[in-house]
Amino acid sequence: DKPFLPALVDIALEVTSEDIGDAFFVFPHARPALYPTELIRAAARVVKPCVMPRLEPVSTPPSQIRSVTDARRTTPVGILDQVALLLAAVRELREERGGLLRELPLDDSRRFFPWGVRLAGLMEEFFTHNRVPEDYMHVRDEATPFAAALLENLGALHGLYLASLKTRGWTTPGLDAYITSRSVGRGAEFDFHPALAGKRIILAGFHTLTGAQQIVFRHLWERCGAT
Numbered sequence: 099d100k101p102f103l104p105a106l107v108d109i110a111l112e113v114t115s116e117d118i119g120d121a122f123f124v125f126p127h128a129r130p131a132l133y134p135t136e137l138i139r140a141a142a143r144v145v146k147p148c149v150m151p152r153l154e155p156v157s158t159p160p161s162q163i164r165s166v167t168d169a170r171r172t173t174p175v176g177i178l179d180q181v182a183l184l185l186a187a188v189r190e191l192r193e194e195r196g197g198l199l200r201e202l203p204l205d206d207s208r209r210f211f212p213w214g215v216r217l218a219g220l221m222e223e224f225f226t227h228n229r230v231p232e233d234y235m236h237v238r239d240e241a242t243p244f245a246a247a248l249l250e251n252l253g254a255l256h257g258l259y260l261a262s263l264k265t266r267g268w269t270t271p272g273l274d275a276y277i278t279s280r281s282v283g284r285g286a287e288f289d290f291h292p293a294l295a296g297k298r299i300i301l302a303g304f305h306t307l308t309g310a311q312q313i314v315f316r317h318l319w320e321r322c323g324a325t
Contacts, residue, residue, distance in 0.1 A: 103130070106302055107137050110151060111144070113298045113325050119149025122297040126304055128155045152297065156304075156311065157271045172269035180270065181214035184221075187258035191251050198238065198247035213244050220252075221259055225272030228279045228309035231256050279310035282317045299324035 110121040118138060125131060131153035138144055138151075185207060192199040203209045224231050234249040241249060248255065263273060299318055307315060318324035 102303065103133055103137055104141075106300070107134060107141055108143075109325065110298075110300060111141075113300065116143070116145070117148075118144055118151050120296060120298055121151035122294060122299050123151055123153045124156055124299065124301050125153070126156055130303060131155070152294075172267050172274075175263075175268040175270065177215060177218060179268065180218040180221075181211060183259055183262045184214050184217050184255065185210050187255050187262065188248070188251070190258065191254055195251065195254070198243065198250050202244060202247050213248065217248060217255070221256060222270060222272035224256060225270070225276035226308045226310055228276055228283075228313065275308070275310035275314070279313040282313050301325070 106123070107118070110118050110123070114120040123131070123134070134153060135150065138148070139146075185204070188199065188202075188210070189204050192202070192204060231252045233251055233253040237249050238246045240246075260273075263269065269277075299322060301315055301318070301324055304311070304315075315324070
């Protein structure tokens with residue numbers, strides 16, 4: 099019954115006992131972080147000068163939560179490296195399993211690239227939702243030949259792709275969320291990045307949650323006092 103961001107500033111002041119610099123806002127995307135600065139500057143309740151709160155999109159928190167028992171050193175990789183790993187996985191499965199993959203022109207990486215981009219996006223979706231896909235058989239009459247061949251091996255491709263990323267110490271935003279949520283689900287002990295020490299986490303503006311977010315956010319709420 100009131101504008102969202104001004105209400106959020108009031109909530110932050112309440113949970114931080116009027117010291118808004120102790121707040122760490124997590125938003126669904128980067129855009130909301132553009133606006134609270136002016137609201138805080140104009141808010142009469144905020145004693146000036148003040149330390150600004152941290153304002154981050156949701157892609158940040160998984161990398162800010164560190165497992166005490168399973169620390170990882172990883173390097174974020176872009177779409178070109180992701181597609182290269184997927185092409186290698188598809189070629190490996192063509193030799194091992196055959197099937198529809200034998201009909202694909204995999205010797206020309208340029209022919210694979212647009213499908214590799216789609217496949218990488220699909221893998222990110224599965225990671226983000228904390229799901230492991232299966233092979234989708236008998237879809238030849240419902241999809242193009244290239245798509246049908248990839249779907250027929252989707253579960254196996256997911257396993258090879260995940261193993262390749264881990265072996266190289268590479269990661270993606272989706273994989274960060276996937277590994278963090280799986281570790282939380284196993285009851286791993288967690289601490290936070292030093293920059294978050296003493297911060298009050300405020301999860302704001304989410305109307306739906308991915309599978310990984312449901313697990314991680316519940317952990318932050320129940321175990322870490324997130325609002």
